[in-house]
Amino acid sequence: xxxxxxxxxxxSQILGHTTGxxxxxxxGKIVSQFxxxxxxxxxxxxxxxxxxxxxxxxxxxxxxxxxxxxYLQQGFNKTQSWPAPRVSYMTLYFSKDSLPKDIxxxxxxxxxxxxxxxxxxxxxxxxxxxxxxxxxxxxxxSEMLLVRPISKNLLKTMFIAGFILVLFAxxxxxxLGRKTARPLKQLADLVHGVAPENIPDSFAKQFPNNEIGKxxxxxxxxxxxMNQSLLREKCFTRDVSHELRTPVAVIKNAVEVxxxxxxxxxxxxxxxxxxQASTLMxxxxxxxxxLAREEHTxxxxxxxxxxxxxEQSVIDQSHLIxxxxxxxDVDDSCNVEVYAQSGMLKVLLDNLIGxxxxxxxxxxVTIEMQNNTLVIADTGPIALSQTxxxx
Numbered sequence: 116x117x118x119x120x121x122x123x124x125x126x127s128q129i130l131g132h133t134t135g136x137x138x139x140x141x142x143g144k145i146v147s148q149f150x151x152x153x154x155x156x157x158x159x160x161x162x163x164x165x166x167x168x169x170x171x172x173x174x175x176x177x178x179x180x181x182x183x184x185x186y187l188q189q190g191f192n193k194t195q196s197w198p199a200p201r202v203s204y205m206t207l208y209f210s211k212d213s214l215p216k217d218i219x220x221x222x223x224x225x226x227x228x229x230x231x232x233x234x235x236x237x238x239x240x241x242x243x244x245x246x247x248x249x250x251x252x253x254x255x256x257s258e259m260l261l262v263r264p265i266s267k268n269l270l271k272t273m274f275i276a277g278f279i280l281v282l283f284a285x286x287x288x289x290x291l292g293r294k295t296a297r298p299l300k301q302l303a304d305l306v307h308g309v310a311p312e313n314i315p316d317s318f319a320k321q322f323p324n325n326e327i328g329k330x331x332x333x334x335x336x337x338x339x340x341m342n343q344s345l346l347r348e349k350c351f352t353r354d355v356s357h358e359l360r361t362p363v364a365v366i367k368n369a370v371e372v373x374x375x376x377x378x379x380x381x382x383x384x385x386x387x388x389x390x391q392a393s394t395l396m397x398x399x400x401x402x403x404x405x406l407a408r409e410e411h412t413x414x415x416x417x418x419x420x421x422x423x424x425x426e427q428s429v430i431d432q433s434h435l436i437x438x439x440x441x442x443x444d445v446d447d448s449c450n451v452e453v454y455a456q457s458g459m460l461k462v463l464l465d466n467l468i469g470x471x472x473x474x475x476x477x478x479x480v481t482i483e484m485q486n487n488t489l490v491i492a493d494t495g496p497i498a499l500s501q502t503x504x505x506x
Contacts, residue, residue: 141299142292149288150281157277165269168262173230173240176256180205180242184252188244197250204258208251215239215253238263298327306334356400363400366393394435394473398466419457421489422450425482428464435472436480446483467491 183205190198197207208214214222217233222241231239238257244250262269305318319331370390425445436443453460471480471493478494 142296145292146288153284161273172262205254418452428468432469440477444481448484
C-alpha cells in the first residue's frame with residue numbers, strides 16, 4: 116500500500132526560525148554580563164578594602180602594644196621591678212585571674228587569642244610577655260578604633276558606590292553592546308530570507324576587519340558556492356528535461372500509431388505498459404522543468420486552498436484509471452489552506468495522484484489530511500510503492 120505525504124512547512128521554519136523559541140538579544144546579554152561582572156568586582160574590591168582597613172588598624176595597635184611591652188621588659192631588666200605603662204589605655208596584669216572580666220573566661224578557653232571584644236563597646240588587645248610567665252599587657256583600645264565604629268556607615272557607602280559603579284557599567288555596556296551588535300544585525304538583515312542569487316556581490320567588504328568581518332566573508336563564500344551549485348543544478352535539470360521531452364514524445368506518438376492499427380492482442384498489454392511509462396516520464400519531465408524555472412521563488416508563494424487543486428488533479432489524471440475497478444475518496448479534511456506556490460503544488464499533486472492511479476489495478480485511492488500532513492494512500496503493489504518512494 117502506497118502512502119505519499121505532503122507536509123506543509125510554515126514560513127518561519129523555511130527561514131530557519133522556530134516560532135516557539137525565545138529571541139535572546141546579543142546586546143542585552145553583553146549588558147547583563149558586564150553589569151554582573153562589575154557587581155562582582157565591586158563586591159570583591161569592597162570586601163578587600165574593608166578587610167584591609169581592619170588589618171591596618173589591628174597592625175597599628177599591635178605595633179603600639181609590642182613597643183610598650185619592649186619598654187616594660189627593658190625597665191624590668193634594669194630595676195628588677197615593673198615600671199608603669201607609659202600610656203593610660205594599657206595595663207599590666209600578673210595573673211590570669213586578675214584580667215578584666217570581659218576577657219578572662221574567653222582567654223582561659225583560648226589562650227592563643229590576642230584580640231577580644233568586651234561589653235559596652237570595649238575592645239582589648241592582649242599580649243603575653245615572652246620569657247615571663249603569667250605577665251600580660253592588656254590594651255583597652257576602644258578610643259583608638261577608627262574603622263569598627265563606622266563599619267555600618269562604611270558598608271553603606273561601599274554599597275552606594277557599588278550601585279553607582281553598576282549604573283555606570285550599564286551605560287558603558289549598553290553603548291558597547293549596541294556598537295558590537297550593530298554590524299551583526301546588519302549582516303543578519305542582509306542575508307535573512309534572501310535567495311542566494313539575490314545576495315549583493317562582495318557584501319563582506321562593508322564589515323570591519325574583525326570576527327564579524329570574518330563571519331561575513333565566510334557567509335559570502337558559502338552563499339556563493341550555494342548559488343553556483345543551484346545554478347548548475349538548475350541548468351542540468353532544465354537541459355536534461357528538454358532532452359527527455361523529445362524521446363518521450365516519440366514513444367507516445369509511436370504508441371498512438373500502434374493503437375490505431377490492428378494490433379496483436381498478445382502485444383496489447385505490453386504497449387499499454389509502454390504508454391503508462393511514457394505518461395509517467397512525461398509527468399516527471401514537467402515536474403523537473405517546473406523546478407528549474409526562474410519564477411519558482413519564495414515571492415510567488417501564498418496561502419491557497421488545497422482541495423480545489425486535489426479535485427482538479429484527480430480529473431486530470433482520471434484517464435489512468437479508466438476501465439479499472441478503483442474508487443477514489445477525497446476526504447473533507449483536505450479543505451485547508453497551505454503556504455505554497457500554486458503551480459508547483461499542482462505539479463506535485465499530479466505526480467503523486469498520477470502514481471497512485473498508475474500503480475493501482477483495483478481497490479481504493481484515499482486522499483486525506485492526517486496531523487497537518489496530506490496523505491495519498493492506495494492499494495497498489497508493494498514493489499511499485501517502494502520504487503516510487505525512492506524517487
